[in-house]
Amino acid sequence: MHPHLSVDDDPTSQDLAAIDREWPLIEAELALLDAEITALNADGGPSPLDRRRIRRAEQRVMREAAALGELLPESPRVWKAVA
Secondary structure, three states, X not given: OOOOOOOOOOXXXXXXXXXXXXXXXXXXXXXXXXXXXXXHOOOOOOXXXXXXXXXXXXXXXXXXXXXXXXXXOOOOOOOOOOO
């Protein structure tokens, strides 16, 4: 939740604009989730077509994330160590 919003507040125009900006990435992530669920529920395991669908969905997520990153203003990068 946004730090300045309480449970009863409506989204601001800035919040709605941010959602609009991020929607292509959200949509791509939902498509990837759908492809993964379909592959997990496939009888006999995922088919080559299921694997291709997942790869394409992953590539779309990466493209949309990169496009969104280009739209956002420059901010300091924070690097986290992963164990």
